[in-house]
Amino acid sequence: MFDYETLKVIWWLLVGILLVGFAIMDGHDMGVGTLLPFVGRSDLERRVVINTVGPHWDGNQVWFITGGGAIFAAWPLVYATAFSGFYWAMLLVLWALFFRPVGFDYRSKIHNSTWRSVWDWGLFIGGFVPPVIFGVAFGNLLQGVPFQFDAYLMSTYTGSFWQLLNPFALLAGVVSSAMITLQGGSYLAHRTEGLIQARAIKGAIGAAVVMVLAFVAAGFWLQAIEGYRITSVINASALPDPLSKTVVREAGAWMVNYGYQPLMWALPALGVLGALSSAWLLSRRHTLSAFVASSSAVVGVIGTAGASMFPFVMPSSSMPSASLTVWDSVSSHLTLGIMFWATMLFMPLIVIYTSWAYRVMRGKVTAAYVQEHDHAAY
Template sequence: MMIDYPTLRFIWWLLVGVLLIGFAVMDGHDLGVGTLLPWIGRDDDERRVLLNAIGPHWDGNQVWFITGGGALFAAWPFIYATAFSGFYWAMLAVLWTLFLRPVGFDYRSKLPYAGWRGFWDGALFISGLVPPIIFGVAFGNLLQGVPFTFDDTLRASYSGTFWALLNPFALLCGLVSSAMITFQGATFLIIKTEGAPQARARRAAMFMGLAAALLFALAGAWVSRLPGYQIVAGALPGAESNPLAKTVLVHAGAWMTNYHRRPLLWLLPAVGIAAALAGSLLARRGRGGWAFIASSLTQAGIIGTAGSSMFPFLMPSSLNPNASLTVWDASSSRLTLAVMFWVALIFTPLIVLYTSWCYRVMRGPVTVEAVRKNSKTAY
């Protein structure tokens, strides 16, 4: 079956969005547990329960992050090159904190000393807290435009600084991201723990669900007043990729254009807020499984809202709006997208199947007694 170039470009926009949502849902609950580690785990045994709740899955779940980066490189090379240059120090901060995860899990319980274990608990907390905040800050800067441009040979140049990324709106988006990821971790712990840790996880889920809904609504109200980007000429869906072959207008409220044209898109922010509030209520009632589903829908609603608001823009340029990268002019060739489409069509269901099998095999809560019984092999 032959798929035309514009359709392939749109399909890959959807697929990368699915990968981002998959990362938020799967690796998100691991990062959320790390963020909650100092508060839900009050002693060494309880903290080991939390670590072993995600222990069988955390490294496999990071495949979503790696796959997302690989898909970004293969489908949208302009985005990969420009983003990793412009957000270089932010990306390094994410990687440095993620480096702490494998060593933290493996070394934390090797020695019985409180100082040793406390150090690695702090490392795991940082590795859970920092990446979601930075990812949210990055999205906040995308919505405001990133200071880059291209020369006549399409070589990118970036004029921003790391500290300029930490502006008020971007920090608000960082808080939204942190709240929704921590919410995901709290709902997962309701399923995987018992007794006092579970009670604390329920309270954390109630609070973080409400926080995610409130912060997301506040960010949405801010976005409606932000200067947004709109293509007024060029950027034909079937043309070869050339980011300079279009004209872009910047004006307040432009990010709301897609919602005016397609009112059904309002379902995405509605799902994000409603699912967060429902998940908070379900957590209060101890319905861990349903709360986790609601939290997962929160991730999908929030990420879907961000992507749909910007479409077809992927990385707007505040320095030269006409150089903004979009779905229609930043992608790889038609052949590349077509080959990757069939690869994704085959392997994505396989990944979902074996991941589901792993969670089924390792289902059930982790208890203090189980950790003590397997003290030498457990995290």
Template sequence: MIDYLTLKFIWWLLVGVLLVGFAIMDGHDMGVGTLLPFVGKTDAERRVAINTVGPHWDGNQVWFITGGGAIFAAWPLVYATAFSGFYWAMLAVLWALFFRPVGFDYRSKIANPTWRSTWDWGLFVGGFVPPLIFGVAFGNLLQGVPFHFDDTLRPYYTGSFWALLNPFALLCGVVSSAMITAHGGHYLMLRSEGEIFERTRLGALACGIVALVCFVGAGFWVQALPGHVITGGADAAALPNPLDKTVALVAGGWLHNFKNMPLLWSVPALGIAGLFMGGLMAWVRRPGLAFIASSLAMTGIIGTAGIAMFPFIMPSSSDPASGLTAWDAVSSHFTLGLMFGATVIFMPLIIFYTSWAYKVMAGKVTLDFIRANDKKAY
């Protein structure tokens, strides 16, 4: 069996892969939902947009479910602490997500303009709110979350929901929402034509610019934030104990990993280059390349946050020594090994059937298709 230390690092990487997969696969249909009320001026045009993602959106949820399940099984202390501390934020995400299945399935079943318009805005909420809140959550992680453990490792959260909505966290929320919307726009360009294509192109360009400017701005802001640095007591290979370490707050501490290994600067560079190339490819009307570029951009942006905090997963602002890391917030050696074996088997299957489904349903969704399938299409 793989040694415990290596498995801890592997699961840090795998959770990152699942988050990137969620952003790419679930992100593009959320992005289409966010753009829906603005790129479709008629009911038929909005149905075009909906039908570009309608057959796939529920299958894409596997990344969301798998990511949550992986955090629960691999990092149980993170799961318990985050879901108590971010309780109302998580509920807001779930409430927003409720609009998606009902909106996709029931929106076009009644030919009433008010009914359909209401569900169009419901799909907008379901596409816009979750990425915004996820970005706000990452912004709060970089600032530290107010929690601590007692001697029995019972977590106590001392913050409030409104405290999560601070300026830096909201800036991170804008980055997340804008990059997801741009990504969805690139996908919608790939599957549409005519006026819908042109409106989507302008929306994707605008969101890409916002994401690029805000990501660079957040990068400069991070330099001034106190980063968490382990100063002693932690044994990465030992049995997990989050209180068995000392932590110092250091100005610019979130940049230490980049300074110690300059090659890691290529990750934020990938985020910047991906956003720039995504906008450029959208400008020259190459949606396929734009979609690939925005996928790479999200990989770089999410990877930048992960590398900056490593090995921390959930730093604590009220008691830095209680901060949870990839070394001390994990499950047992046996659990990590068993999960890794399951991942090796099932991850390729997920990628295979997802690729097959997209290949089968590839092509443009046109207004003529909507008219010909008025009773069958979404």
């Protein structure tokens, strides 16, 4: 069994891996949904687009569910505080996600142009809104969230939904949305051909440019934002107590880790170079390599946010000493240990099954295929 300190770091890494897995796997079908009304100009073309992700979009939801479950079990204080503070934002995500199962299953059941158009835009909402909200959430985490604890560790959130929509958070939302659109566009380009593929490539390249510009702008802006730094001695093996430390806010604090570990600069470089490489590969029709490159950009962007904040997970702007960190917002040693071995057992099964499913469904989705399977296709 690992010691408590090691398990805390391991679960920080595992939660990050789950978030990356969600952004890559569930992100590409959200990106396809975002592009749906624009790359499909006719009902048949839109059915082709939908059928590239229709058979497996729900299977990809396992990354979303597992990520949320892991945060609940490994970081219960983070889960409770975040879902209270971001309550309306999370509801907005859920309401947007409601369009996806109904849209995929019922969109093509009725031969009515109005009916189908409504669900096309419903799938767009279900693909576009969640990435924006998740990006806005990360933008607010980097600025600090207005919450505090009392002596009994009962949290109180003092902000509002509209305060979440501040300029830096909206810029982070642009980064997230463009990143997911690039992911979806590169996948769609790999699974289609002809005009649909050409439009998907054009949309993905545009998303890559927007993502890189917004990501670089956010990086420069972040240097001027007041980050957080622990000034007291931390006992990483101690029982969780978020009120036992002292924290200061200072400009440039989120850049300190890069001074300690210069190799961390590889993460933002990966975010930029991965997106640019994906755009270049798409322009040359190397679609599978482009999808791999866009996935590496996802790793770079999410990794940059996590590495910049470490060891903070959810900083508090109204009570900095109550900020939640890797060391003091976790479950017990026993819980983290049991969860670790359960993850080691089930994660390979998920990866193996997902790989098999995608292998079975590989190949191009064409208009001829949709017409031939008119009643079975989405």
